[in-house]
Amino acid sequence: xxxxxxxxxxxxxxxxxxxxxxxxxxxxxxxxxxxxxxxxxxxxxxxxxxxxxxxxxxxxxxxxxxxxxxxxxxxxxxxxxxxxxxxxxxxxxxxxxxxxxxxxxxxxxxxxxxxxxxxxxxxxxxxxxxxxxxxxxxxxxxxxxxxxxxxxxxxxxxxxxxxxxxxxxxxxxxxxxxxxxxxxxxxxxxxxxxxxxxxxxxxxxxxxxxxxxxxxxxxxxxxxxxxxxxxxxxxxxxxxxxxxxxxxxxxxxxxxxxxxxxxxxxxxxxxxxxxxxxxxxxxxxxxxxxxxxxxxxxxxxxxxxxxxxxxxxxxxxxxxxxxxxxxxxxxxxxxxxxxxxxxxxxxxxxxxxxxxxxxxxxxxxxxxxxxxxxxxxxxxxxxxxxxxxxxxxxxxxxxxxxxxxxxxxxxxxxxxxxxx
Amino acid sequence: xxxxxxxxxxxxxxxxxxxxxxxxxxxxxxxxxxxxxxxxxxxxxxxxxxxxxxxxxxxxxxxxxxxxxxxxxxxxxxxxxxxxxxxxxxxxxxxxxxxxxxxxxxxxxxxxxxxxxxxxxxxxxxxxxxxxxxxxxxxxxxxxxxxxxxxxxxxxxxxxxxxxxx
Numbered sequence: 001x002x003x004x005x006x007x008x009x010x011x012x013x014x015x016x017x018x019x020x021x022x023x024x025x026x027x028x029x030x031x032x033x034x035x036x037x038x039x040x041x042x043x044x045x046x047x048x049x050x051x052x053x054x055x056x057x058x059x060x061x062x063x064x065x066x067x068x069x070x071x072x073x074x075x076x077x078x079x080x081x082x083x084x085x086x087x088x089x090x091x092x093x094x095x096x097x098x099x100x101x102x103x104x105x106x107x108x109x110x111x112x113x114x115x116x117x118x119x120x121x122x123x124x125x126x127x128x129x130x131x132x133x134x135x136x137x138x139x140x141x142x143x144x145x146x147x148x149x150x151x152x153x154x155x156x157x158x159x160x161x162x163x164x165x166x167x168x169x170x171x172x173x174x175x176x177x178x179x180x181x182x183x184x185x186x187x188x189x190x191x192x193x194x195x196x197x198x199x200x201x202x203x204x205x206x207x208x209x210x211x212x213x214x215x216x217x218x219x220x221x222x223x224x225x226x227x228x229x230x231x232x233x234x235x236x237x238x239x240x241x242x243x244x245x246x247x248x249x250x251x252x253x254x255x256x257x258x259x260x261x262x263x264x265x266x267x268x269x270x271x272x273x274x275x276x277x278x279x280x281x282x283x284x285x286x287x288x289x290x291x292x293x294x295x296x297x298x299x300x301x302x303x304x305x306x307x308x309x310x311x312x313x314x315x316x317x318x319x320x321x322x323x324x325x326x327x328x329x330x331x332x333x334x335x336x337x338x339x340x341x342x343x344x345x346x347x348x349x350x351x352x353x354x355x356x357x358x359x360x361x362x363x364x365x366x367x368x369x370x371x372x373x374x375x376x377x378x379x380x381x382x383x384x385x386x387x388x389x390x391x392x393x394x395x396x397x398x399x400x401x402x403x404x405x406x407x408x409x410x411x412x413x414x415x416x417x418x419x420x
Numbered sequence: 421x422x423x424x425x426x427x428x429x430x431x432x433x434x435x436x437x438x439x440x441x442x443x444x445x446x447x448x449x450x451x452x453x454x455x456x457x458x459x460x461x462x463x464x465x466x467x468x469x470x471x472x473x474x475x476x477x478x479x480x481x482x483x484x485x486x487x488x489x490x491x492x493x494x495x496x497x498x499x500x501x502x503x504x505x506x507x508x509x510x511x512x513x514x515x516x517x518x519x520x521x522x523x524x525x526x527x528x529x530x531x532x533x534x535x536x537x538x539x540x541x542x543x544x545x546x547x548x549x550x551x552x553x554x555x556x557x558x559x560x561x562x563x564x565x566x567x568x569x570x571x572x573x574x575x576x577x578x579x580x581x582x583x584x585x586x
Binding site: 023025035036037039040044047048049065066071072073074076077119120121123135136137138139140142143146147149151153185186189190216219221274361362363380382383384385387389 | 432433435437438441442443445446447448449460461462480481484485486487488489490492493507509510511514515518519561563572573574577578582583585
């Protein structure tokens with residue numbers, strides 16, 4: 001019997017012949033924490049009594065979730081991170097650099113075939129470039145920081161095949177929301193997901209990150225794709241590390257195979273308060289919104305900003321709507337600026353923030369009032385996620401969010417077909 | 421010590437944002453302070469009802485979502501002796517055992533808030549004394565047992581100079 005991508009990468013990193021269900025200690029190629037998780041990483045690391053990182057070049061801390069700091073409590077944590085980075089002489093991306101899940105691949109820290117741990121649940125994002133990357137808690141991360149290792153249970157794998165040419169106005173975000181609706185928030189718990197199909201092959205690497213990013217929303221450990229020519233080119237442009245592309249064997253064992261034809265898919269919207277509570281946009285047009293948000297590790301990349309700018313160009317945001325935009329990294333911000341996207345946003349009346357997570361996690365930059373409704377390109381719409389348990393969050397693609405910001409209600413981006 | 425069940429109205433897919441909101445976990449480092457805010461967004465009166473030694477009882481996929489270790493940490497700090505659920509999300513599961521908080525998987529359908537519970541990990545049973553029910557617990561994996569015996573992953577690592585599961 002052949003092997004899945006997960007079985008191969010974990011075997012490679014443990015020196016053992018592993019199969020789903022096995023437990024092994026593996027070598028980790030890169031690990032990191034962000035400002036919501038690093039404080040406990042530091043505390044746990046100190047409790048271990050270890051004095052240095054296992055490898056200074058293989059650990060980073062990123063300040064992105066509340067950046068710049070909105071209050072004294074957060075400032076204290078940020079300072080603790082900066083002091084620790086100096087103490088250990090390890091790398092750090094401070095405020096203004098961007099979101100961890102954009103920076104880790106964009107700055108070339110990871111490449112195809114790597115095994116990566118992040119103290120953030122959306123670490124699964126780099127599955128799009130053939131990386132076995134998964135989220136862990138802070139103490140697990142501290143163990144890896146100290147030893148370069150951690151223990152893994154080899155996951156069973158679900159194969160997902162997506163076929164069909166996406167209609168105009170429908171994007172990778174709509175594809176993954178459609179998959180999440182079908183599989184459910186508990187449908188892939190403890191499992192790996194491998195994504196295949198001509199729809200995925202036709203997507204840019206930016207668009208694929210959106211899909212892998214949300215694999216954790218069905219409980220998956222990783223959401224991984226093969227490294228095709230587009231991925232190898234992307235990796236070569238961003239990293240000096242030698243890629244080690246890993247393919248599944250043709251006779252690998254899958255616990256389930258799911259097929260989706262997306263050629264007639266409508267734009268998808270996740271309704272409050274669960275990511276798998278998904279409807280076609282047509283069923284929701286008319287829901288009034290107070291705030292729109294474009295950004296995050298899910299949809300804050302250049303392509304996402306371009307799509308939104310195409311819809312917005314020359315039109316004012318609806319007078320009853322605040323439109324908040326946060327590019328996912330400094331480099332994306334600069335490119336967006338060069339291409340005139342930032343000017344388009346500002347002229348339309350958007351509030352453009354510095355690179356970072358923006359209002360996604362509810363600590364700053366656009367906390368909602370009681371009863372208010374937001375439409376966002378982020379990955380979670382749990383009650384209270386954007387800082388107020390008495391508000392309502394809808395999740396959609398950058399196109400749907402931009403169209404809605406103009407309309408003042410949830411709107412179908414296909415209304416702007418001529419622009420797209 | 422007697423253990424009593426504590427149940428939320430919500431049952432399945434209780435995420436870690438609900439356990440402890442991002443509003444608090446980013447700015448508060450003191451676990452005692454965090455423990456006062458558990459489940460605040462879905463049941464503001466819940467935290468005040470928790471007594472030391474209680475068992476939190478939930479349905480499917482408890483602890484899904486964010487990787488925040490503050491979630492199991494604040495539950496432990498609030499006084500919970502263990503959490504019983506039909507299933508747990510992956511990261512939460514690791515995090516809980518890493519800090520020495522016991523999780524048990526069993527059919528929790530018939531346990532009500534306030535029921536007196538008795539846990540026997542060795543025999544793999546959870547008894548609901550109020551109902552006269554004896555529930556089978558899914559065996560705790562060897563790795564988790566080891567981490568729990570050593571008092572969490574930090575203590576395990578220090579004791580053995582690395583991982584030692586044999």
